[in-house]
Amino acid sequence: MPPRTSLPRRAAKSPTLRKLSVVIAIVLAYQIWLSVQAGGKVGPGVGADRDERGRFPVDVELGFAPERYHILRLQKHGRIAGTDGQVVHLRGVAPAGVDALAREYWIKHIEAPERGS
Structure with a gap:
């Protein structure tokens, strides 16, 4: 009778499990990268x-003119108050919305709007 190999050793030899572990590692690395780069986006x-509900206005700067897709994604986190070139003005954004916006790779910067705008 041949010697039995342990479960971890057999799993390490499985091509399917190796491929799956590579995919999981790539997804985890991407999520970590999103979290790290999100910290520097919020001004x-x-x-x-x-306001009384704890919501506030923000200006979201993109590196390009926003298209329909981007506007729809931004509307999930606040009301669109207009655009100025590459900047989208949002109102009624919750703190969790700012965190979610900062994790979007296509958003360049998030700022508080200037007074009077």
């Missing part, structure tokens, strides 16, 4: 001017 003063 100072975002969320300082909250």
